[in-house]
Amino acid sequence: MPQLPIVGLHHVTAIASDPQQNLDFYTDVLGLRFVKRTVNFDDPGSYHFYFGDDAGTPGTILTFFPWPRASRGLAGAGETTHTAFSVPLASLEYWEKRLTEKSVLVERTGKRFEEEVLTFADPDGMKIEIVGHADAGEAKAPRFATVPAEHAIRGFFGVTLLQQRAEETAAILNVMGFRKVAEEGKRQRFAAEGLALGNHIDLLVDPGASHGRPGAGSVHHIAFRAADEASQKEWREEIEKHLDVTPVLDRDYFHSIYFREPGGVLFELATDPPGFATDEPVDALGEALRLPPWLEPRRATIEPRLPKIELHKWKEIA
Incomplete structure (x- = not known):
């Protein structure tokens, strides 16, 4: 087995529709920082947005491909249906009140494995959860957010995967170091060792679940953390014993x-x-379009074709 473990999620990538609506919801309503504005490296004619904590820490990053003409997706088996964020237990009431005041329909879905959960949807219908728990950890509160630092989203709690059966998915999670730690009805929880952000992977098992349709509001993929390139190489060799794996791709x-x-x-x-x-200081994250070196020569043709967006700084820093 590789020497360094996979400790949790690195990021979650989803599909959105309107770029400005997506930007405003995650920075204003949820108080995340706009960590990076770049393009989809495989489709440079469209944006790739990154949101996270103030420093863009792995385990806090929710990313989007905002495609203005994208039709609404439909969640189904073989997909990530819910993305959960972590906050202190004492912050649940604050978030329930804040979301309601922002005209977001929010449901207090009660206890799940002893944690309290709020569930709501973003403007494209993507299901988001806020989980209140004792091990939420310290915040790196985004500097321009109107959410008080003590209530700031810490990062990911985990994700829920809807599956028709659990056995084969559970087996690959085991290979990756995630062990089943709890079961409640149709839900099985897998977790990595430690308290890293995003170390909870829930399998919701429904043999009758139909397959979904990708589109706005659906999760494209979930990413786990490799400590460095050497560790990633070791994990690639391990995973390749079980599944087809791509070559290493440079995402800058x-x-x-x-x-x-x-x-x-x-x-x-x-x-x-x-x-x-790497390409802009922490103080200026997300403020300008950044392109990888291999696309920079095409900036003059790429940038004018992207929709115009405005980054609002909801709280000015003195």
């Missing part, structure tokens, strides 16, 4: 490999380094 802010788990969810394993401050 991290290196990635991709593989589809047996139930159909696209997994990625992304390196923690080099991070999001």
